[in-house]
Amino acid sequence: MNKFSSPVSMHFPSQRRALVLAMSVLGVCFAAQAQNFPITPNQKATANQVAQTGVPLADLAPNAPDEYTVKSGDTLWFISGLFLKTPWRWPELWGMNLQDIQNPHRIYPGQQLQLDKSNGRATLRARRAGGNDGPPGDTVKVSPRTRFESLADSAIPTLSASAIEPFLAEPLIVDAAEFAIAPRIVATQEGRVLLSRGDRAYARGEYTAGKTTATGIASKALSDAKGQPINYRVFRNTTALKDPTTGAVLGYEAQFVGKAELIRGESTQEVLNKDGKTTTEVVPATIDIVVAKEEMRVGDRLIAEPARASQNYVPRAPATPITGQIVSVYGSAVRFASENQVVVVNRGAKDGLERGHVMAILKDGERLTDKTDPSRPQIKLPNERNGLLMVFRTFDSLSYALVLQITDGVKVGDRIVNPR
Numbered sequence: 001m002n003k004f005s006s007p008v009s010m011h012f013p014s015q016r017r018a019l020v021l022a023m024s025v026l027g028v029c030f031a032a033q034a035q036n037f038p039i040t041p042n043q044k045a046t047a048n049q050v051a052q053t054g055v056p057l058a059d060l061a062p063n064a065p066d067e068y069t070v071k072s073g074d075t076l077w078f079i080s081g082l083f084l085k086t087p088w089r090w091p092e093l094w095g096m097n098l099q100d101i102q103n104p105h106r107i108y109p110g111q112q113l114q115l116d117k118s119n120g121r122a123t124l125r126a127r128r129a130g131g132n133d134g135p136p137g138d139t140v141k142v143s144p145r146t147r148f149e150s151l152a153d154s155a156i157p158t159l160s161a162s163a164i165e166p167f168l169a170e171p172l173i174v175d176a177a178e179f180a181i182a183p184r185i186v187a188t189q190e191g192r193v194l195l196s197r198g199d200r201a202y203a204r205g206e207y208t209a210g211k212t213t214a215t216g217i218a219s220k221a222l223s224d225a226k227g228q229p230i231n232y233r234v235f236r237n238t239t240a241l242k243d244p245t246t247g248a249v250l251g252y253e254a255q256f257v258g259k260a261e262l263i264r265g266e267s268t269q270e271v272l273n274k275d276g277k278t279t280t281e282v283v284p285a286t287i288d289i290v291v292a293k294e295e296m297r298v299g300d301r302l303i304a305e306p307a308r309a310s311q312n313y314v315p316r317a318p319a320t321p322i323t324g325q326i327v328s329v330y331g332s333a334v335r336f337a338s339e340n341q342v343v344v345v346n347r348g349a350k351d352g353l354e355r356g357h358v359m360a361i362l363k364d365g366e367r368l369t370d371k372t373d374p375s376r377p378q379i380k381l382p383n384e385r386n387g388l389l390m391v392f393r394t395f396d397s398l399s400y401a402l403v404l405q406i407t408d409g410v411k412v413g414d415r416i417v418n419p420r
């Protein structure tokens with residue numbers, strides 16, 4: 001949140017008044033916020049180049065408007081598609097308007113984008129709706145008051161937040177060995193079989209006999225000590241995600257079922273048994289279920305809530321050639337993905353795939369018999385371009401991507417390549 005107050009009255013020359021007002025707006029909008037969304041050197045270089053030369057008219061969308069006012073609900077992808085044939089080339093659109101838009105992550109409802117097509121090149125200009133015309137004179141009179149507004153929330157996103165928000169919190173690609181030693185629910189109150197929001201349960205992270213992964217990562221007790229996580233996501237059994245061509249297991253997708261809060265950490269206590277000897281009892285951690293997408297049960301696993309990821313993505317093509325395939329369409333009952341559905345691809349961070357990368361989808365050509373040839377040879381039809389997707393979350397060998405444009409259903413095995 002940003003807090004600012006207004007003094008009773010001020011007197012400035014008109015030029016100074018404009019400068020102060022501009023600095024106050026830009027200082028709040030950009031200095032306080034822009035550093036959260038870094039701009040890559042390549043994006044800046046592209047923008048600077050376009051700022052000097054503009055964009056060829058041939059690169060504009062056929063129906064690019066002469067003027068457009070940004071509205072609440074717009075996305076960076078949508079606005080890019082209004083002006084450019086290739087929506088992922090947003091740095092070029094930013095370069096067309098570099099003087100007015102200091103950071104492409106910060107486009108706000110109410111800004112008017114005006115297209116200038118003079119001299120055979122295209123540039124943009126941005127201004128607030130209604131222009132900068134104010135009351136005449138050199139005096140600005142304001143009354144003392146305090147205002148609160150969230151500037152971060154008002155900027156338009158790259159993609160529709162509702163389309164990807166669940167996938168930033170729910171699905172998780174995990175290592176099977178590490179998932180096997182993750183803390184787990186071990187008991188419920190009064191022997192309940194299923195848990196829902198508001199229920200209390202008990203969990204353990206440690207194994208009495210000790211348990212480690214092949215890489216040497218050991219299980220450890222759930223702790224409520226200072227600095228330890230207290231918020232957890234709850235997951236169920238994992239599903240193997242295999243490469244469509246090689247069949248190799250690239251990772252495991254865990255099923256999100258809810259969230260839990262750690263109330264007390266696990267511990268041990270010394271007690272006397274019936275023979276009068278001292279033994280050690282395990283006291284599991286206490287958790288409360290705070291979110292339930294599905295009913296939870298004993299055996300479900302706990303993963304610490306990660307830091308919230310930014311939802312701001314600058315659409316762009318990868319700098320180097322990347323090819324891959326679609327591994328999974330999210331939703332076990334869904335065979336084909338349509339627009340605004342999520343898929344998993346068999347390329348990740350180690351392959352150079354990054355958040356915001358746009359890839360073209362190629363429909364895998366059908367294999368069939370040439371019945372016009374007496375020898376009946378097998379033929380394979382060419383792969384055809386079917387649409388675009390954008391990566392929004394990456395893991396080592398896999399990534400989640402949102403299908404943005406398609407002409408036909410997308411299925412497992414379809415290929416992805418750099419867009420042209």
